[in-house]
Amino acid sequence: MTAYDDRPIPRTHPSVIATAARRRSLTPPPLSNARVLEVGCAHGVNLMAMAARLPDARFVGVDIDARAIEIAARRAAEARLDNVTFACVDLSALDDEGPYDYVIAHGVLSWVAPAVAEALFALLARVLAPEGLAYVSYDAKPGACMREALGLGLRAAPHSDDVLETLRDSPALAGSPAGAWLAAEVSAALQRPRSYREQQFMGEQHALCVGEVWDWARRHQLHYVHDVAEVGLPAEAVARTRAAVERCASERRAVEQLFDVAIMRQFRATILGRQAPGIEVAVARDAPPARNVPLRPRVRPLCRLEARELGFVSTDAHVARAVHPLHGLLIEHCDGARDHAALGQVVIEAVRNGTLELPSEAGTPATLEEVEAGIDLVLGAAIADLASAGVVV
Ligand SMILES: C[S@@+](CC[C@H](N)C(=O)[O-])C[C@H]1O[C@@H](n2cnc3c(N)ncnc32)[C@H](O)[C@@H]1O
Numbered sequence: 108m109t110a111y112d113d114r115p116i117p118r119t120h121p122s123v124i125a126t127a128a129r130r131r132s133l134t135p136p137p138l139s140n141a142r143v144l145e146v147g148c149a150h151g152v153n154l155m156a157m158a159a160r161l162p163d164a165r166f167v168g169v170d171i172d173a174r175a176i177e178i179a180a181r182r183a184a185e186a187r188l189d190n191v192t193f194a195c196v197d198l199s200a201l202d203d204e205g206p207y208d209y210v211i212a213h214g215v216l217s218w219v220a221p222a223v224a225e226a227l228f229a230l231l232a233r234v235l236a237p238e239g240l241a242y243v244s245y246d247a248k249p250g251a252c253m254r255e256a257l258g259l260g261l262r263a264a265p266h267s268d269d270v271l272e273t274l275r276d277s278p279a280l281a282g283s284p285a286g287a288w289l290a291a292e293v294s295a296a297l298q299r300p301r302s303y304r305e306q307q308f309m310g311e312q313h314a315l316c317v318g319e320v321w322d323w324a325r326r327h328q329l330h331y332v333h334d335v336a337e338v339g340l341p342a343e344a345v346a347r348t349r350a351a352v353e354r355c356a357s358e359r360r361a362v363e364q365l366f367d368v369a370i371m372r373q374f375r376a377t378i379l380g381r382q383a384p385g386i387e388v389a390v391a392r393d394a395p396p397a398r399n400v401p402l403r404p405r406v407r408p409l410c411r412l413e414a415r416e417l418g419f420v421s422t423d424a425h426v427a428r429a430v431h432p433l434h435g436l437l438i439e440h441c442d443g444a445r446d447h448a449a450l451g452q453v454v455i456e457a458v459r460n461g462t463l464e465l466p467s468e469a470g471t472p473a474t475l476e477e478v479e480a481g482i483d484l485v486l487g488a489a490i491a492d493l494a495s496a497g498v499v500v
Contacts, residue, residue: 113149114419114427115156118335118376121164121209122425124240126392127333127378132385136208136238139163144207144234146198146227147171147215151179151191152413154211156421158183158191159409160497166191169201182416186409199226205234209242213376216245216320217312224323231379232327240332241379243320250373251314253285257292258308267304271297317363317375329379331359336376345370395423400491404450404499405443414438423497432463433489434498441499447490451482 117123121143125135141164145154148168158166168191170176176195183191198215199222210231216224231241246254257274264270274293280286296304321331338345352365366372410420414435419427430438433454440453457463458478465485467473478485493499 113152113417115153115421115425116213117425118337119145119153119211119213119242119244120157120425121161121240122393123335124209124211124242124378126390127335128240128380128384129390130387131332132388133240133332133380133382134238135240136236141165141208142206142236143167143209143211144169144203144205145211145213146201146230147212147218148179148193149175151176151183151193152417152421153213154191155179155183155186155188155409156413156425158188159186159407159421160423162190164190167203167207168193169196169198169203171195171197182412186407186412188409197223198230199223201230203234206236206239207234208236208239210235210239211242213242213244216243217251217315218310220311228323228327228329231329235329235381237381239381241329242335242376243379244336244374244376245320246312246314247367247372247375248314248316249368250371253288253292254307254373255312255314257289257296258312261304261308267301267308271304317367317372317377318360320375320377321360321363324379329381330383331363332378332380332384334375334377336374338370338372340370395497398423398494398497398500400487400494401499403443403446404437404441404490404494406438406441406493406499407497410498411438420496420498423495428496428498433465433485434493436463437489437493438498441490441493447483447486450490451486454486455479455482 121138121141125138128135138161141161143154143157143164143166145166145168148154148170149172151168154166154168158164168179173195176193179193183193212227216227219227227243235241260274261267261270271293274280274289275297280290296308299307324331348369349366352362352369356362356365413420414430419429420438422428436454436457437450440450445453454463455475455478458465458473458475465473465478467477490499
């Protein structure tokens with residue numbers, strides 16, 4: 108397991124799943140004390156960022172990868188998260204009976220054999236609470252097929268960089284519409300780290316069509332609620348395409364399948380539930396809580412660990428945010444004891460000894476005098492920013 112996607116994934120958050128359910132006139136389980144299971148949780152990064160912000164909810168993460176689970180458990184202990192547990196187990200053999208309000212399986216379905224996929228749906232059917240909701244994502248046909256084709260090429264030769272560069276420079280690709288599609292996949296792959304490519308293309312990953320997934324769900328008495336994956340097209344184009352598709356087919360399964368062909372869908376993140384959904388209504392997603400700027404800010408232990416080990420911090424909006432040097436310094440020193448004046452001294456000292464550089468208004472490095480003159484403003488803005496993201500409390 109490489110760490111390519113090892114970060115909070117916003118659309119997996121129960122608040123997003125709950126919003127999708129409300130859009131289909133369902134009443135989702137409350138978040139504050141929800142019971143949440145993540146299957147294929149890898150290092151637990153996604154789950155821990157949720158657990159840190161929902162202290163009365165309970166989280167369980169399972170994965171077949173013993174090393175990933177060992178790291179997840181160690182990090183949870185270091186971040187003092189006592190509402191999350193991790194277990195190394197094959198999902199096919201998981202004997203947990205739940206019930207869970209939310210079950211997340213991100214990036215699992217396209218990576219496992221059909222028997223394990225079947226076991227995943229049986230697990231959902233068994234452990235979901237009556238109003239429970241599941242998130243199941245997968246690489247979708249037809250859009251992900253070209254990525255599969257690229258995987259064939261990459262698996263044929265030992266050096267992925269050589270293969271990608273050869274394909275990128277191939278005059279044949281520029282000459283046909285299908286070649287242009289493959290060329291787009293090649294250039295996207297070249298922009299990702301090698302570790303990502305190794306996982307994305309070298310494994311047994313496969314695309315699925317929406318109909319197959321619906322059939323699995325149906326066999327296990329689960330209803331399709333909504334899809335929360337971005338499609339990467341303007342909303343107006345999506346609405347017009349959907350309306351056109353709905354004129355060709357009436358059954359929902361057929362509409363969804365045709366729609367995926369019409370937009371060359373690459374990825375789905377499907378919400379399933381035990382309850383049959385109702386009519387579609389407009390709802391807004393709950394905003395993250397507003398936070399005051401604390402006088403003696405204290406960084407969340409999890410965020411300190413994320414900054415140290417992962418190079419980002421999770422936010423209240425459940426996104427990974429890169430840590431720039433000033434924030435890194437504050438994350439290290441916001442211990443709940445230092446007030447703004449003391450933190451200002453830490454910043455000034457770091458500029459004085461050359462371990463921190465701040466930009467001046469002109470964009471050049473600020474002098475020590477400029478930093479001293481502007482410290483209240485700079486520090487106030489940085490702490491307000493960290494507080495609004497829920498990194499310091
Ligand atoms: C592509 S990774 C996705 C990891 C994580 N959910 C993410 O999105 O970053 C697939 C994960 O599923 C796990 N996995 C594969 N087969 C499994 C099984 N039978 N039982 C439990 N976990 C499994 C792998 O170990 C891996 O961590």
